[in-house]
Amino acid sequence: MLRQAFGPLISGLQVLPSVAWVPAAVIWFGLTDATVYFVIFMGAIPSVVNGLIAGVRQVPPQHHRVGRVLGANRWQMTTRILLPAILPSYVGGLRQGWAFSWRSLMAAEIIATGGSMGFGLGTLLDQGRALADMSVVLTAVLIILLVGVVVELLVFAPIERRLLTTRGLLES
Amino acid sequence: MNEAVVFDTVDKSFAEGPEVLSEVSFDIAEGEFVCLLGASGCGKSTLLSMIAQLERPTGGAIEVTEGGAAFMFQDASLFPWLTAEQNIMLALRLAEGRCQIRQRKVRRQRAAELLDLVRLSEHAHRRPHELSGGMRQRVALARALAQERPVLLMDEPFGALDAITRSLLHEELLRIWRTTGRTIVFVTHSVDEAVHLGQRVLLLSSRPGRIIGEWEVAEEDREGARRAVLVDEITERLRNEVGRHGGDTH
Structure with a gap:
């Protein structure tokens, strides 16, 4: 039901590049950090919600039956059975959401600069382009890449490995 | 003795499907170990689900003693x-x-x-x-x-296990039943298992499921020649029933 109601909207939002939100965000929030937060949020949220919905769809029906025979009420069914069951899918959604939002942040920083917005890697990249300084551009690209790899290796990979190992879905 | 489970002319059918159970009536006393025997697809699991209130009957009445029933599924269904x-x-x-x-x-x-x-x-x-x-x-x-809960429902719980493990678990189950005094309703398609475990064996027909045979199993019926005679008698009846419908017991 959740998928039917929100599925097409969420898929549509996922296809829409979050950079498309930059002009609207600038009009709403001006050249402030709120613009960046908004674009990041719009970039991440479809993937996170998609992960959540996919997780709910993949919960084996037997978990529901077991929950019922164990006497779980609706709240207990959600918190003790459904949420733990969908955790791997949810983390998968978070991981994808992080990738989208990181890309969005860089794009937003390139497009919208000035005002009270801080100086970020995207701004550095844009500055390198303006000065036609290839070394600055390549350094910025490498740092952006490095941050992505480090977050993947230090945050998402260990969480996913732990989740899958404890469930017997990955050799320890 | 008080009754733990009472089925009174219970019918069950699923939307637009044929009748799964028809006019099923039986009583199970508190503390009794009853084995429910039948071919695959004859409605044994549906019957257990109705005792556990996972399904509702389309006709008749079911009474389960206060405290309800616990359920053990064919696969362990543990949370991973x-x-x-x-x-x-x-x-x-x-x-x-x-x-x-x-x-x-x-x-x-x-x-x-x-x-x-x-x-x-x-x-x-x-x-x-x-x-x-x-x-x-x-x-x-x-x-x-x-x-x-006073009643324990077991839906072919040892069906997927090897013979040695199954035999060990039979003894464990009997020990636990004697220790706890629970009422047990055990579904199986194995006549040997039913005679080994149950104090009473109920045979369910197929399409629709009805109780077509009932045997009391005394302690002396569990061993030797008497056991063989009882197993043969029930097997013959089950074979006739399966043959009548062209089904199987697996």
Whole structure:
């Protein structure tokens, strides 16, 4: 039901590049950090919600039956059975959401600069382009890449490995 | 003796499908061990689901003693993210009412007792995928017992296990039944298993399911020639029933 109601909207939002939100965000929030937060949020949220919905769809029906025979009420069914069951899918959604939002942040920083917005890697990249300084551009690209790899290796990979190992879905 | 489960001319059919159960009537006394025997697809599992209130009858009436029934499924159906101990502790937690929440320490102690009852104390902190099929079923049995319900429903719980493990678990189950005094309704398609475990065997026909045979199994019927005679008699009846419908027992 959740998928039917929100599925097409969420898929549509996922296809829409979050950079498309930059002009609207600038009009709403001006050249402030709120613009960046908004674009990041719009970039991440479809993937996170998609992960959540996919997780709910993949919960084996037997978990529901077991929950019922164990006497779980609706709240207990959600918190003790459904949420733990969908955790791997949810983390998968978070991981994808992080990738989208990181890309969005860089794009937003390139497009919208000035005002009270801080100086970020995207701004550095844009500055390198303006000065036609290839070394600055390549350094910025490498740092952006490095941050992505480090977050993947230090945050998402260990969480996913732990989740899958404890469930017997990955050799320890 | 008080009745734990009463079926009074119960019918069951699913939307637009043929009738699964028709005019099924039987009584099960408190503390009795009853085996429900029948070919695959004859409605045995549906019948158990109705006792557990997972399904509603389309006709007739079902009475289950106060406290309801615990259910043990064919596969252990343990939650893979919890250890053996945590699976049992969750069942203990869900069995508690809002007004009588026990302390975590008390639940842990009770879980330890139950794991001891099924001889799995040493494996309390293992997750389901780290246990063998037989061990998983023993955890599932401990979890079912954790609910402290007077009736225990078992849906072919040992069907997927090898013969040696199954035989060991039969003895464990009989020991636990004698210790706890629960009413057990055990579904199987194995005549040997039914005669070995049950005090009474009920035979269910196929399409629609009806009770077409009932045998009392005395202690002396479980061994030697008397056992062979009883097993042959029930098998013959089951074979006739399967032949009539062209079904199978697997």
